[in-house]
Amino acid sequence: MPTELSYREALNQAMREEMRRDPRVFLIGEEVGYYQGAFKVSKGFVEEFGPQRVLDTPITEAGFTGLAIGAAMAGLRPIVELMTFNFGILALDQIVNNAAKIRYMSGGQLSVPMVIRGPGSAAHQLAAQHSQSLEAWFCHVPGLKVIAPATPHDAKGLLKSAIRDPNPVIFIEAQLLYGTKGEVGDGEYTIPIGRAEVKRRGQDVTIVAYSKMLLVALEAAEELSKEGLQAEVIDPRTLKPLDLTAIVESVKKTGRLVIVEEGWRFCGLGAQIADSVYAAAFDYLDAPIVRVTGEDVPMPYSRPLEDAAIPDKARVMGAVKRVTYRG
Amino acid sequence: MDRADLLSLYRQMLVIRRFEEKSAEMYALAKIAGFLHLYIGEEAIAVGAIAAIRPDDYVISAYRDHGHCLARGSDPRKVMAELFGKATGLCKGKGGSMHLVDVERRFMGGYAIVGGHIPLATGLAFAANYQKLDQVVLCFFGEGAVPSGHAHEAFNLAALWKLPVIFICENNRYGMGTPMQRAIALYSDVAETARSYGIMAERVDGMDVLAVRALMQKVVEQVRAGQGPFFVEAMTYRFMGHSMADPAHGHYRTKEEVEEYRKRDPLLLLKETIVTNRLGTEADFKALEREVYDIVDAAVRFAEESPFPEPRELYTDVMVEE
Numbered sequence: 001m002p003t004e005l006s007y008r009e010a011l012n013q014a015m016r017e018e019m020r021r022d023p024r025v026f027l028i029g030e031e032v033g034y035y036q037g038a039f040k041v042s043k044g045f046v047e048e049f050g051p052q053r054v055l056d057t058p059i060t061e062a063g064f065t066g067l068a069i070g071a072a073m074a075g076l077r078p079i080v081e082l083m084t085f086n087f088g089i090l091a092l093d094q095i096v097n098n099a100a101k102i103r104y105m106s107g108g109q110l111s112v113p114m115v116i117r118g119p120g121s122a123a124h125q126l127a128a129q130h131s132q133s134l135e136a137w138f139c140h141v142p143g144l145k146v147i148a149p150a151t152p153h154d155a156k157g158l159l160k161s162a163i164r165d166p167n168p169v170i171f172i173e174a175q176l177l178y179g180t181k182g183e184v185g186d187g188e189y190t191i192p193i194g195r196a197e198v199k200r201r202g203q204d205v206t207i208v209a210y211s212k213m214l215l216v217a218l219e220a221a222e223e224l225s226k227e228g229l230q231a232e233v234i235d236p237r238t239l240k241p242l243d244l245t246a247i248v249e250s251v252k253k254t255g256r257l258v259i260v261e262e263g264w265r266f267c268g269l270g271a272q273i274a275d276s277v278y279a280a281a282f283d284y285l286d287a288p289i290v291r292v293t294g295e296d297v298p299m300p301y302s303r304p305l306e307d308a309a310i311p312d313k314a315r316v317m318g319a320v321k322r323v324t325y326r327g
Numbered sequence: 328m329d330r331a332d333l334l335s336l337y338r339q340m341l342v343i344r345r346f347e348e349k350s351a352e353m354y355a356l357a358k359i360a361g362f363l364h365l366y367i368g369e370e371a372i373a374v375g376a377i378a379a380i381r382p383d384d385y386v387i388s389a390y391r392d393h394g395h396c397l398a399r400g401s402d403p404r405k406v407m408a409e410l411f412g413k414a415t416g417l418c419k420g421k422g423g424s425m426h427l428v429d430v431e432r433r434f435m436g437g438y439a440i441v442g443g444h445i446p447l448a449t450g451l452a453f454a455a456n457y458q459k460l461d462q463v464v465l466c467f468f469g470e471g472a473v474p475s476g477h478a479h480e481a482f483n484l485a486a487l488w489k490l491p492v493i494f495i496c497e498n499n500r501y502g503m504g505t506p507m508q509r510a511i512a513l514y515s516d517v518a519e520t521a522r523s524y525g526i527m528a529e530r531v532d533g534m535d536v537l538a539v540r541a542l543m544q545k546v547v548e549q550v551r552a553g554q555g556p557f558f559v560e561a562m563t564y565r566f567m568g569h570s571m572a573d574p575a576h577g578h579y580r581t582k583e584e585v586e587e588y589r590k591r592d593p594l595l596l597l598k599e600t601i602v603t604n605r606l607g608t609e610a611d612f613k614a615l616e617r618e619v620y621d622i623v624d625a626a627v628r629f630a631e632e633s634p635f636p637e638p639r640e641l642y643t644d645v646m647v648e649e
Contacts, residue, residue, distance in 0.1 A: 026457070052457070057484070058480075058483060058484070058487070060480040060483065060484070062446065062476060062477055062480055063446050063449075063476075063477065063479075063480025063481050063483065063484050064446075064480075064484065065446070066443070066445075066446020066447055066449070066450060066477065066480075066481065067446050067447075067449045067450040067453055067481070067484055068450060069446070069447055069450055070446065070447035070448060070449060070450015070451045070452075070453065070454070071450040071451070071453045071454045071457065072450070073435060073447065073450065073451065073454075074385070074450070074451050074454030074455070075454065076453075076454050076457060076458075093440060093443055093477075094443065094446060094477075097438075097440050097443055098438070098443060098444075098447060102436070103644050103645070103646070103647065104421055104644050104645055105418060105421060105422040105426040105428065105436070106418050106421075106422060106426070106428035106430070106436060106644075107416070107417070107418030107419035107420070107421045107422060107428070107644055108419070108643065108644035109418065109428050109429075109430040110428060110430060110435070110436070111647045113647075142645050143645055143646065145646075166647035167646050167647050
């Protein structure tokens with residue numbers, strides 16, 4: 001019997017199960033211990049695992065991320081919680097120059113089995129420095145895997161896979177998803193990294209959307225179905241490696257593609273997906289691919305401006321109508 | 328004083344010295360490319376410090392890493408092959424001069440972002456504590472790394488969590504071409520930076536291998552016993568430029584200054600000690616020279632004769648394949 005869990009609880013379960021299973025796994029980050037996580041993802045952890053495995057850090061992302069990388073090089077399996085991925089920018093040198101490259105530079109002698117996780121993208125009115133979708137930055141770097149689950153079920157299964165993965169994995173949780181609920185399979189299960197899932201079947205158009213934007217895309221698809229348009233919605237779930245086969249298969253069926261992402265348009269992830277689909281399935285396309293993205297501006301504070309900067313249901317519906325020549 | 332012991336220290340420094348002189352030569356012949364940062368003049372620190380640890384302890388370094396790697400016992404042939412970019416190099420030719428790694432000897436690498444490896448060192452030390460092992464970590468860096476944020480964040484964590492890491496600051500007085508007086512607020516006592524985090528610190532003559540080793544033996548014992556991190560400021564001087572792009576004394580310092588420091592060449596100092604104490608003769612040193620010449624010569628031959636990596640190696644080692 002699957003249980004209804006919040007995204008936050010699903011992540012908590014995944015980490016808890018993995019920490020019980022493998023003593024090498026530990027959690028490190030700001031407020032993860034006694035405060036139980038800024039977003040309460042590590043609720044109850046310090047009681048169960050003790051402060052030696054649930055480590056509160058000073059507010060120094062480069063230092064504690066680097067420490068975790070060193071620990072991973074010595075065979076441990078750290079989970080670094082970034083209070084938000086916005087602060088991950090402070091650790092970017094450690095992530096890009098060390099975590100991602102150590103295996104290659106050492107000719108395969110070293111590996112960095114670790115997860116760097118935490119909330120990303122915009123919440124409500126947090127303004128420019130706390131509302132960024134930076135997944136494209138990490139996807140750009142060879143040596144990293146990047147995961148951005150949208151549902152509690154996927155969050156649990158993928159986080160468990162990420163913790164067991166022998167490589168550095170960037171695991172981005174959209175802040176606004178923590179409270180969302182969904183059915184989570186009971187007990188032990190994992191979801192393989194690199195496998196997309198069709199979240200809604202349809203034959204008229206393919207929508208690719210991940211993380212928080214999956215929910216927006218699904219809402220748009222429901223609304224469109226009332227107008228007689230059946231959208232197939234695919235969640236890549238893992239952004240790198242990307243399950244291009246699943247996307248291309250769907251596009252071959254529908255002939256039309258809309259890509260939705262919250263991140264900035266210029267050099268965004270959607271550009272990569274579009275390029276890959278053009279290369280693999282150009283002859284199957286009945287219309288140019290349309291991208292729905294965040295606006296290329298720092299996130300404003302004011303609510304109406306913020307709303308205007310982030311893709312919403314109406315924009316996704318508009319894009320679908322454009323590729324189906326119904327608008 | 329033990330003759331064999333002193334001659335062995337001398338020999339290790341000589342291997343590094345001749346190896347690097349040869350690599351400079353190979354660089355001039357374009358057999359070695361990229362950046363090449365020579366350690367000449369600083370050998371006493373790597374040799375003295377590494378002589379004080381166990382094989383299961385960790386060593387991690389920055390981009391001036393040949394000396395640490397060789398002092399840790401890596402095969403000079405594989406090191407030279409790495410500099411040549413050959414498949415037989417320590418890292419299959421993928422790391423090069425700045426990224427030597429020899430995990431078998433717990434030499435966890437050379438890193439080329441100034442200060443960026445100091446948090447990694449604290450992580451290795453964290454792992455030792457976490458696993459309740461009594462390993463220590465030697466983390467080498469130049470004084471130029473001390474003002475970096477990485478260093479400060481790592482010092483703080485190491486002190487906060489009492490991690491068994493020994494920070495060894497090789498103070499050669501210049502961060503690239505900038506003298507420390509123009510880059511470090513506390514240049515007259517760099518170790519004070521560490522003390523401000525509650526880390527015990529001591530300064531040592533980095534030209535005197537015996538002094539370095541003696542201090543390190545004390546420090547290693549203390550750190551291994553769980554007393555938390557230690558910071559060693561080893562005063563030294565690089566006789567060459569920052570890199571081969573700046574091979575002579577450079578325009579940022581005078582010839583006279585370099586000559587002055589060369590009088591305190593670590594090899595010369597130890598040789599004097601050995602000779603003064605009648606523990607070695609010119610014949611002994613000549614024999615050592617011949618032996619080391621052969622080692623370096625063999626390293627170059629090995630590197631020359633080794634193949635370059637296969638093209639498919641471009642794509643291997645990016646990820647651990649499952």
